[in-house]
Amino acid sequence: MSIDIDDxxxxxxxxxxxxxxxxxDNGLHPQHESGKSGKSEKSETREDGTTATSTSSPKNGVYVHCAMGKSRSVSCVIAYLLYKYPHRFGGKQFIESPASTQQRRITAKEAVNSALQSVRETRPGAEPNSGFMRQLELWWEMGCPADDDGAVERHPIYQKWLYDGMLQEARDMRMAPDAEQIRFEDEVRAEEKEQDDKTVTQxxxxxxxCKKCRRTLATPNFLVSHTPTGQAASSGCAHIFIDTLSWMRxxxxxxxxxxxxxxxxxxxxATVGRFAWQGLQCTCKEWVVPAFSLNRSRVDEVSSRPVGSSAIRMPPGRNGSL
Structure with missing residues (x-):
């Protein structure tokens, strides 16, 4: 197999x-037409006329290489390790929540680095470039989909990564993205049949x-965390960052x-905030790029009851106590 790609x-x-x-995987674990794994059978006739059959598993190998054996080939080997042996690198279990994206990335980074260290045990010079390392993290975040050649292309995480790349190119040229290419997250998730009111664990x-008219501007699923740990920003931040939503069109x-x-x-x-494709720095010193910011002084934050929870609405004047 040949992959024509630059390092x-x-x-x-x-x-x-x-x-x-x-x-x-097919090279390491070849399958016979019968569907059984690649085992060789050896038969011999005993002195009493009976036949004994023994099986053995040959040691198969796949030669993965590139020009220097450091980046492209190593990336493919790491991708295979993450796909074939996820339990060795912490599994792929993520709990979705409004603040989960950054935490998911931290977990993915740890998994990829662990797999790289495994490769370095026999290939000390292994060193994928930073772009490939990030793509390996995305591969892990996706759950290493490999059912067919288009499995990655169809995945929302991959599509978002391509979109972010397009935004970066636009920023490099100091231009806003083409209006027809702007991704509105509420519409995208609706197309992916992901409900806006999915369970929120926090x-x-x-x-x-909006503080003035009480119109909902963003539900918890569209809030963007900008703290290093992926947790919700403190009330001391002057900005509340959100995804690009269709009402901004x-x-x-x-x-x-x-x-x-x-x-x-x-x-x-009413003016509720501002946007900047090139990014904004919050009062907490963290940068968000691109930035769609709601001014905390212009909005109200209202507790959102987790989906599936139940409560009894009390008549006016009653607080539920006996």
């Missing part, structure tokens, strides 16, 4: 992993509403690099 941080090796890991999960389609975000309620129109 460059911007090269897309991720999309090649499904075919690569299946090729390696007891302190909150949705954000009118202002974003104007093609400006930055500007104001206004309440989508036509009877309100």
């Amino acid at each position: 460059d941080e911007s090269s897309d090796i991720l999309v090649r992993f499904p075919a690569a890991v299946r090729f390696i 007891n302190d999960a909150k949705e954000v509403r 009118p202002v974003l389609e104007d093609g400006a690099l930055d500007g104001r975000l206004v309440c989508p309620n036509s009877k309100c129109g």
Whole structure:
């Protein structure tokens, strides 16, 4: 199998992993037409006329190489290890929540680094470039899908990664992205049949509403954490960062690099925040790129009851106590 790709941080090796890991697996564990694993059978006739059959498993190997044996080939080997032996690197169990993305990335980074250390035990010079390392982390986050060659291309995480790359190119040219290419997360998730009201595990999960008219601007699933640990930002931050949502379409389609975000309620129109494709720095010193920020002084944060929880609504004047 030949993969024609440059050892460059911007090269897309991720999309090649499904075919690569299946090729390696078939080489290490060949299957006979009968569906049985590649075992050789040896028969011999005994002195009493009976036949004895013994089986043995041959030691198969796959030669994975590139020009220097450091980056491209090592990336494919790591991808295979993560795919074939996930239990060695912590499993792939992630609990989705509004603040889970950053934590998921931390877990993925640990898994990939652990797999790299395994390779270095016999190949000390193994050193995938930083772009390939990030793609391996995405591979892990996806759950290492390899059912067919298009498994990665169809995955939402891969599609979001391609979109982020497009945004980076636009920023490098100091331009806003093409209006037709802007990804509105609420619409994307609806197409992926992911419900906005999926279960939220945090007891302190909150949705954000316009302070003036109380129109909901973002539910917990669309809040963007900007802390290093992936936890919710403290109330000391002046900004609440959110995903790109469809109610922003009118202002974003104007093609400006930055500007104001206004309440989508036509009877309100209050300024609730700002956006900047090149990013904004929060008062807590953390950068968010691109940034869609709601000003904490212009909005209300309202507790969102976890889906599936039940409560008894008490009549006016009753607090539920006996």
